[in-house]
Amino acid sequence: MPLSETPATTAVIRSRRVVLPDGERPADVLIRDGRIEQIAEHGSLLAGSRSDIGGGLTDLGDTALLPGLVDTHVHVNEPGRTEWEGFATATRAAAAGGVTTIIDMPLNSIPPTTTVDGLAAKRKIADGQAWVDLGFWGGAIPGNVADLEPLHREGVFGFKSFLAPSGVDEFPHVEQADLELALAEQARIGALAIIHAEDPAVLEAAPQQPGVHYRDFLASRPDDAEAAAVARLLDTARRTGARVHILHVSSAAVLPLLRQARADGVQVTAETCPHYLTLAAEEVPDGDTAFKCCPPIRDESNRDQLWAALAAGEFTAVVSDHSPSTPDLKLLQKYGGSGDFAAAWGGIASLQLGLPAIWTEARRRGHSLSDVVRWMSSGPAALVGLTGTKGVIAVGCDADLVAFDPDGEFAVHAEDLHHRNPVTPYAGKTLTGSVRTTWLRGRVVDVDAAPFGRQLTRN
Numbered sequence: 430m431p432l433s434e435t436p437a438t439t440a441v442i443r444s445r446r447v448v449l450p451d452g453e454r455p456a457d458v459l460i461r462d463g464r465i466e467q468i469a470e471h472g473s474l475l476a477g478s479r480s481d482i483g484g485g486l487t488d489l490g491d492t493a494l495l496p497g498l499v500d501t502h503v504h505v506n507e508p509g510r511t512e513w514e515g516f517a518t519a520t521r522a523a524a525a526g527g528v529t530t531i532i533d534m535p536l537n538s539i540p541p542t543t544t545v546d547g548l549a550a551k552r553k554i555a556d557g558q559a560w561v562d563l564g565f566w567g568g569a570i571p572g573n574v575a576d577l578e579p580l581h582r583e584g585v586f587g588f589k590s591f592l593a594p595s596g597v598d599e600f601p602h603v604e605q606a607d608l609e610l611a612l613a614e615q616a617r618i619g620a621l622a623i624i625h626a627e628d629p630a631v632l633e634a635a636p637q638q639p640g641v642h643y644r645d646f647l648a649s650r651p652d653d654a655e656a657a658a659v660a661r662l663l664d665t666a667r668r669t670g671a672r673v674h675i676l677h678v679s680s681a682a683v684l685p686l687l688r689q690a691r692a693d694g695v696q697v698t699a700e701t702c703p704h705y706l707t708l709a710a711e712e713v714p715d716g717d718t719a720f721k722c723c724p725p726i727r728d729e730s731n732r733d734q735l736w737a738a739l740a741a742g743e744f745t746a747v748v749s750d751h752s753p754s755t756p757d758l759k760l761l762q763k764y765g766g767s768g769d770f771a772a773a774w775g776g777i778a779s780l781q782l783g784l785p786a787i788w789t790e791a792r793r794r795g796h797s798l799s800d801v802v803r804w805m806s807s808g809p810a811a812l813v814g815l816t817g818t819k820g821v822i823a824v825g826c827d828a829d830l831v832a833f834d835p836d837g838e839f840a841v842h843a844e845d846l847h848h849r850n851p852v853t854p855y856a857g858k859t860l861t862g863s864v865r866t867t868w869l870r871g872r873v874v875d876v877d878a879a880p881f882g883r884q885l886t887r888n
């Protein structure tokens with residue numbers, strides 16, 4: 430009997446491949462009132478010995494059971510730019526992709542989440558349209574230092590700043606003086622600063638050649654832009670004592686700077702994204718602006734260096750940076766656009782595809798499902814302080830679970846995704862690894878039924 434039809438609050442999920450914090454093994458997972466109550470030997474529960482388990486058994490056989498993914502980098506864009514992506518469409522896509530918690534970025538919505546009122550507007554409109562659990566980042570922009578502590582008290586998970594223009598006018602980037610103020614305040618209140626690190630001076634000095642050639646776009650956002658910004662950020666973090674997290678690292682030139690800063694005792698973590706790990710500049714077709722994001726997807730040798738760093742534990746998280754827009758703003762040629770990389774909206778739509786995209790490449794490179802879970806579930810959960818609730822299959826944690834067939838292949842059709850707009854650079858690719866079922870706090874998520882996602886605050 431499927432769990433969704435089960436009124437009882439206890440149930441067992443059985444799999445020969447349960448991905449636990451200490452590795453993969455056969456097990457029975459007992460769920461009670463939305464939490465994991467017990468992890469028992471495979472086949473041991475419901476053998477007639479326990480009369481208190483009323484909710485039935487779901488036996489997954491060889492299909493793996495993973496903790497739900499925690500995606501700490503999602504741009505939902507509602508209210509204000511809901512035609513780009515909204516809470517209903519984003520969280521349905523998340524659930525279908527095995528993501529059970531998202532943390533929403535503070536920009537591209539109008540208002541942005543830079544004031545308590547902005548946060549309230551987000552929370553109000555998200556209410557009743559979240560198919561997965563949902564938290565919010567705040568934003569640190571020029572002039573809002575006084576808003577950070579009130580937002581922190583309201584439970585945002587930290588504050589995002591841009592060191593270069595963000596792409597939207599209502600979320601300006603911070604100059605060095607603003608950055609100093611923001612990081613000093615965040616050190617004082619104990620907040621996590623999350624940073625888009627590209628240096629505006631390096632970007633301005635780079636060659637600007639508009640058009641359909643990806644190489645020209647790549648030259649306009651050089652490795653140095655990331656390296657210079659990260660170096661400046663780390664220096665500021667060192668002086669202010671702030672805890673900083675580098676968002677969406679695309680350039681391997683950043684890696685030695687991170688290693689040195691950690692050796693020096695700077696509190697710094699970093700993330701990268703599925704598109705930097707699975708796509709490469711060499712394969713981007715002329716005019717296919719679905720691949721445009723900032724910082725950009727770089728070449729194959731750079732990608733190999735990112736994988737080596739990931740394998741070495743240098744990235745805390747692999748998260749989507751899902752940042753869609755409408756097809757017209759992407760200037761996609763198949764919708765009659767110019768295909769000009771310089772003018773197109775920069776953002777990758779991939780929320781539903783991160784897990785299979787990463788698994789396809791990870792398996793090819795000899796990694797395990799446990800690795801993927803560390804990068805996409807437990808790592809990001811730890812980043813935002815949700816360890817103990819989310820991101821692991823362990824007693825006491827929320828029963829946020831994913832039945833994942835590691836051998837299931839499928840072709841990506843952008844129109845079939847739950848994303849609001851049918852645009853993704855993975856369109857036409859064949860990926861390995863299918864999400865069969867997603868459970869949120871022990872209940873099967875049905876994207877056609879009423880949502881029961883909750884809004885989360887920082888612990």
Ligand SMILES: [Zn+2]
Pocket residue numbers: 502504534750751752
């Ligand atoms: Zn982003």
